[in-house]
Amino acid sequence: MPIIEVSGLTKTYRVPVKGEGLGGSIRSLWSREYKDVEAVRDISFQIDSGERVGFLGPNGAGKTTTLKMLSGLLHPTSGRVTVAGFTPQDRVVAFLSSITLVMGQKQQLLWDLPPRESFALNRAMYGVDPVRYARTLDSLVTMLRIEAVLEKPVRNLSLGERMKCELVAALLHEPSVLFLDEPTIGLDVEMQVQVRKFIHDYNHDTGATVILTSHYMQDIAALTPRLLIIDRGSLRYDGKLTSLAERVAPERRIVVKGGPSELGELGFQRVEGDMVASLSPEGTNQLLSRVLARWPMVEVSVESPPLEEVMARYFREAT
Amino acid sequence: MAEAQTSLGILWRALPTLWRVAVAGIVAYRAEMVIWILSATLPLVMLALWDAAAAGGPLEGFGQVDFARYFAVTMVVRQLTGAWIIWELNYAVRSGSLSPQLLKPVNPLVYNLFETIAAIPWRLFVLVPVCAGFLAWRPEILFVPQMWRVALFMVSVVLAFAVAWLVQALFGALAFWFEQAMGIYSVHFALWSFFSGYIVPMALLPSWVAALARWLPFYASLGVPVDVLLGRAGPWEVGAQIGWVLLLTFGLQAAWTRGVRRYGAVGA
Numbered sequence: 001m002p003i004i005e006v007s008g009l010t011k012t013y014r015v016p017v018k019g020e021g022l023g024g025s026i027r028s029l030w031s032r033e034y035k036d037v038e039a040v041r042d043i044s045f046q047i048d049s050g051e052r053v054g055f056l057g058p059n060g061a062g063k064t065t066t067l068k069m070l071s072g073l074l075h076p077t078s079g080r081v082t083v084a085g086f087t088p089q090d091r092v093v094a095f096l097s098s099i100t101l102v103m104g105q106k107q108q109l110l111w112d113l114p115p116r117e118s119f120a121l122n123r124a125m126y127g128v129d130p131v132r133y134a135r136t137l138d139s140l141v142t143m144l145r146i147e148a149v150l151e152k153p154v155r156n157l158s159l160g161e162r163m164k165c166e167l168v169a170a171l172l173h174e175p176s177v178l179f180l181d182e183p184t185i186g187l188d189v190e191m192q193v194q195v196r197k198f199i200h201d202y203n204h205d206t207g208a209t210v211i212l213t214s215h216y217m218q219d220i221a222a223l224t225p226r227l228l229i230i231d232r233g234s235l236r237y238d239g240k241l242t243s244l245a246e247r248v249a250p251e252r253r254i255v256v257k258g259g260p261s262e263l264g265e266l267g268f269q270r271v272e273g274d275m276v277a278s279l280s281p282e283g284t285n286q287l288l289s290r291v292l293a294r295w296p297m298v299e300v301s302v303e304s305p306p307l308e309e310v311m312a313r314y315f316r317e318a319t
Numbered sequence: 320m321a322e323a324q325t326s327l328g329i330l331w332r333a334l335p336t337l338w339r340v341a342v343a344g345i346v347a348y349r350a351e352m353v354i355w356i357l358s359a360t361l362p363l364v365m366l367a368l369w370d371a372a373a374a375g376g377p378l379e380g381f382g383q384v385d386f387a388r389y390f391a392v393t394m395v396v397r398q399l400t401g402a403w404i405i406w407e408l409n410y411a412v413r414s415g416s417l418s419p420q421l422l423k424p425v426n427p428l429v430y431n432l433f434e435t436i437a438a439i440p441w442r443l444f445v446l447v448p449v450c451a452g453f454l455a456w457r458p459e460i461l462f463v464p465q466m467w468r469v470a471l472f473m474v475s476v477v478l479a480f481a482v483a484w485l486v487q488a489l490f491g492a493l494a495f496w497f498e499q500a501m502g503i504y505s506v507h508f509a510l511w512s513f514f515s516g517y518i519v520p521m522a523l524l525p526s527w528v529a530a531l532a533r534w535l536p537f538y539a540s541l542g543v544p545v546d547v548l549l550g551r552a553g554p555w556e557v558g559a560q561i562g563w564v565l566l567l568t569f570g571l572q573a574a575w576t577r578g579v580r581r582y583g584a585v586g587a
Contacts, residue, residue, distance in 0.1 A: 125333055
């Protein structure tokens with residue numbers, strides 16, 4: 001059953017246009033011109049309860065604008081959105097209590113106080129029962145392994161520790177819909193992996209719906225089986241990540257680690273010390289058998305093109 | 320309306336925690352707070368000036384003791400009615416940090432109100448020794464006001480705090496429309512200093528100016544309680560304070576609703 005329903009969603013910003021230089025600044029004092037910028041254009045989709053969905057697109061594509069309309073921060077110019085049965089921009093308390101928005105580049109923790117104070121404040125603001133709060137906090141802190149930082153002022157935490165605490169603060173009221181805008185931005189690889197695993201496990205354990213935007217393809221690959229691609233304000237693709245990869249970049253790569261140069265006879269090329277051949281999925285087994293028949297001791301792997309390449313090709317085709 | 324009622328219900332239960340965290344925040348900023356409080360002792364500087372001016376004899380009925388009494392009470396009222404929401408709101412709107420605050424069930428304005436009230440005991444902590452020192456230096460300023468004036472003074476201080484906070488919140492809300500909201504506020508501050516009684520007692524302004532200024536929000540946010548205690552204002556001026564609180568509350572509600580909508584319109 002859909003928990004999010006979006007139909008004909010459009011957002012147009014009215015932005016002032018200022019002429020160049022001092023003259024332009026002075027002119028804009030009394031005759032300000034505006035132009036309309038269509039950030040999101042006639043988008044429709046549905047998301048079922050418990051799904052994990054990734055919003056992907058280049059900078060300025062309209063991902064964050066869409067996320068902000070879904071969470072109630074922005075008023076749509078036209079179209080209809082319902083989330084958990086509510087109209088987000090009304091921001092009624094029951095709606096605010098059923099969602100959360102984590103923005104990787106904005107923080108809600110109180111800067112000079114330990115995270116525990118921010119958590120207590122959120123508990124009070126959301127009216128979470130103290131016993132339930134203690135249980136949820138304990139489980140989130142254990143999952144994210146942040147016992148040691150609860151009493152340190154937020155300003156003294158590392159970026160990764162802070163993001164983990166942001167996630168705890170955002171989830172203490174046990175929301176059923178998670179909007180995550182670039183939750184791993186700026187984190188090192190190890191921390192990205194931990195945050196991804198946490199989001200995955202949280203969705204698995206609680207059945208919460210997760211909507212995620214990210215620039216990191218690994219986030220999308222690891223977390224969201226369903227993909228919505230937004231480009232220049234329009235929805236270009238809505239479907240499984242695997243289906244998109246099959247459509248845009250169906251070939252496989254056979255990689256023979258440190259393989260002999262004679263593999264060149266079978267169409268392999270040397271790439272960074274390995275021998276690599278690209279071919280259609282149908283031809284993969286046949287070539288693999290021929291390779292292993294002649295060189296039974298080599299280390300071979302079969303790979304799909306990385307997601308970055310799939311997306312790059314997708315956007316190249318689209319333009 | 321249903322939303323407002325639920326919010327109030329949550330707020331009521333959240334009060335002890337809001338209070339505790341707000342106090343923790345104030346304590347975290349204790350050094351800044353002390354400097355801020357000391358900077359609000361300008362009335363003592365004004366006293367030195369007026370004291371010298373009145374050395375040759377009373378000015379418009381104000382002798383040296385009257386000036387000392389006036390600026391001592393002004394300093395106390397100023398401390399009890401201090402607000403800083405304009406800086407917080409202006410920063411939150413311009414930096415976008417208002418966004419996460421807007422997605423919480425407690426309105427960011429209400430939270431700031433609690434933070435501001437939570438700072439009052441801390442202000443008293445500095446104010447009490449300053450006042451004690453002042454009394455030791457000028458014991459002749461002690462006087463016993465009538466009980467009804469003391470009661471009206473207390474009501475008037477609360478109203479003055481409300482007016483001061485609401486005016487600042489309204490100026491803070493200008494950040495939704497203007498990049499230079501702080502600049503506009505500094506113009507207001509210049510007018511406020513003059514017409515609130517902060518640097519000149521109302522009784523010393525030209526009579527036609529005082530007749531007008533007596534009913535303006537500047538005076539309602541500081542001078543009324545001072546003059547109520549010292550016998551130069553009464554229930555009418557307190558009535559005007561109530562009028563301003565109502566008017567400013569409606570004004571803030573309208574500005575906030577439109578401003579938040581506009582904040583969304585420009586990208587939040």
